[in-house]
Structures are given as C-alpha cells and as structure tokens.
Amino acid sequence: MLTWLSRDSLAFPPLQQALREPNGLLAAGGDLSAERLIAAYRHGCFPWYQDGQPLLWWSPDPRTVLFPDELHVSRSLTKVLRQQRFTVSFDQDFAAVIAACAAPRDYADGTWITDAMQQAYLELHRRGLAHSVEVRQDGVLVGGLYGLAMGRLFFGESMFSRTDNASKVGFVTLVRHLQAAGFSLIDCQMPTQHLHSLGARAISRASFASYLARDLDLPCPVDWRA
Numbered sequence: 001m002l003t004w005l006s007r008d009s010l011a012f013p014p015l016q017q018a019l020r021e022p023n024g025l026l027a028a029g030g031d032l033s034a035e036r037l038i039a040a041y042r043h044g045c046f047p048w049y050q051d052g053q054p055l056l057w058w059s060p061d062p063r064t065v066l067f068p069d070e071l072h073v074s075r076s077l078t079k080v081l082r083q084q085r086f087t088v089s090f091d092q093d094f095a096a097v098i099a100a101c102a103a104p105r106d107y108a109d110g111t112w113i114t115d116a117m118q119q120a121y122l123e124l125h126r127r128g129l130a131h132s133v134e135v136r137q138d139g140v141l142v143g144g145l146y147g148l149a150m151g152r153l154f155f156g157e158s159m160f161s162r163t164d165n166a167s168k169v170g171f172v173t174l175v176r177h178l179q180a181a182g183f184s185l186i187d188c189q190m191p192t193q194h195l196h197s198l199g200a201r202a203i204s205r206a207s208f209a210s211y212l213a214r215d216l217d218l219p220c221p222v223d224w225r226a
Helices: 034-043 075-083 094-102 115-126 166-180 205-215
Strands: 003-005 025-029 056-058 063-066 087-090 130-137 140-150 153-161 185-189 201-203
Touching: 034 115, 034 140, 063 205, 075 166, 087 166, 094 115, 094 130, 094 140, 094 153, 115 130, 130 166, 140 166, 153 166, 153 205, 185 205
Parallel strands: 003 025, 153 185
Antiparallel strands: 025 056, 063 185, 063 201, 087 130, 130 140, 140 153
C-alpha cells in the first residue's frame, strides 16, 4: 500500500516498499519544506507530481546515474566545446534557470516544476545546497540545469536548452568540475536518450542506496564561484 506522509514527521518508508507500477512510487503527501526535501534526498527519493495531483515521492528501480569518469563526449560535442561558443557559470542566476526549466515544452503538457516547487528549491539554493549551471551565448541565457550537491553526490533535477548543444555544454562542464572535486556519482533519476548519450546508465536501487550511505556525509569541496 502507498504510504501517506504526515506533516508532523520527516520519516519516509523503506525504499523497498516503493511500488513496481508505477515504477518507484514510494509515498504521497507531506510538504515541500527544506527539511523534508533534504530528508528525501538523503533517503534516496525525490518529489515529482503534476498540477492537480497530490505531492508524490519516487525512488525508481533501476536508477539512472552517471559516474563522472564514464562521461562520454562525442566528437561533434568536443568540436562545439573547442569553438567556445558558450560561456558557463555556476550559481549566477538560479532563479532564471529554474524558471526556464519550468517553462512549457513542445513535447510535454504542463510542468512538474510548479511555483511551489520553484520556491522550495530557491530556499535550498539560499541554504547552499541547490546549485545552478548557466550557459550563455553572447551574454544571453540559452541553457542550463540545476540540482543539489550533498556530500560527494550531485542530484540532477532538470535542464533546458534554447539552442543546440547548450544544455550538453553545461552538463559536461559541471561533470568535469565535479570530477575534479572527487564526486562519485551524479543522480539523473530517470532514463532519457539525452542522458544516455552522455554516458549515463542504470544501476539498481540497492546499489544507489549504497552510494548514499558511503558518500552523503563526506566533505563537499566544490568551488561554486568558478
């Protein structure tokens, strides 16, 4: 049975109780307080829901992740990087990045990044946990992504691109920066062709949980001013 969370407790059910169909649905209810979101990521789950739905928490099995040393950069993307068409920064405009990620897309109806979700992650950004990657061309924001850094793990949430290769350049730049800082894993949550083309792959939920147990409380030596 699906567990309904109480607002009086930050506890989540064991990951093994997540449903097989839909894959990974673990719990419903609760709220988007910073404390609950932090508890969720530490536990191995994340929020995802559409407008009109209750707040839903997920822990899919398998889990899509990218190990920094398995990053794949195609020849064509390598050429784009060498051309230096874009400039990439971190944490310069988190609000603009998450707003762009929430904008309507041609291939999807609505967005799961609701106003409440944006405010929740803005609070995590103010607390130094959520970070953004901005990709600009001629000074204009054309791509980016955001997520959480906890310990030696980065939990990717969403990315956007307004021109070819912009989000890929931002992602590659981030992965290389995290690799240099000793990060062990980037959580991509669910599989997409875009992520697999960059080297992401599936691991079991149990394996993912083992990385949480090992790396969540390690120092996070990342210079987000780079």
